[in-house]
Amino acid sequence: MGEYIKIFVYGTLKRGYPNNIFFNNSSLGYARFICKGKTEVKYPLVVATRWKLPFLLFAPDIGKNIEGDIYEIDNKFLSWLDDFEGHPFVYQRQQIFITCSLQPSSPSFCQKIPCWVYFLMKFPPKTLEKPHLSWYEQEEREEYDFRSGLGLVRLVRGLTDWQNELMKEMIDW
Numbered sequence: 001m002g003e004y005i006k007i008f009v010y011g012t013l014k015r016g017y018p019n020n021i022f023f024n025n026s027s028l029g030y031a032r033f034i035c036k037g038k039t040e041v042k043y044p045l046v047v048a049t050r051w052k053l054p055f056l057l058f059a060p061d062i063g064k065n066i067e068g069d070i071y072e073i074d075n076k077f078l079s080w081l082d083d084f085e086g087h088p089f090v091y092q093r094q095q096i097f098i099t100c101s102l103q104p105s106s107p108s109f110c111q112k113i114p115c116w117v118y119f120l121m122k123f124p125p126k127t128l129e130k131p132h133l134s135w136y137e138q139e140e141r142e143e144y145d146f147r148s149g150l151g152l153v154r155l156v157r158g159l160t161d162w163q164n165e166l167m168k169e170m171i172d173w
Helices: 018-024 075-085 125-129 138-143 161-171
Strands: 005-009 031-039 045-048 053-056 067-073 092-100 111-119
Touching: 005 031, 005 075, 005 092, 018 031, 018 075, 031 111, 053 111, 067 075, 067 092
Parallel strands: 005 111
Antiparallel strands: 005 067, 031 067, 031 092, 045 053, 092 111
16 A cells, blocks of 8 residues: 545536546546645635636635645556646646545534645736636536536646647637
């Protein structure tokens, strides 16, 4: 049994959202839900691009405390997740503190856990003008374009076609 890593997800990978199915695929590696959590520091979470994707912008102390799910994963799943998120070309993984409830159903948050989170590090300044969310909500989720293929497993390392297209679109934000 290898070392486990904590990961914080805030968008389409959360429980009940379209890409969460990958956490149940044991061929990708080990993954187990730990609890709900909230970022200790505020960040802007915005929905952008024609695909209505959630982006967590690396702009500490701007925005809101972001709510999401904490998972425990192994290195194999982390490697797959890095590919899925386009790390380090689209998103970059950073370790931050997440305040976690001890019980998944508990509304009180009481434990700080270092977790890896995928941030958009480079973005047009006008992106910060978009509405900041604390939680990727149902209405944003319903607009997520399932036909885009962004929710499919990506097997190629480096920038894939969708990532190149996304980067080009981000220039026009």
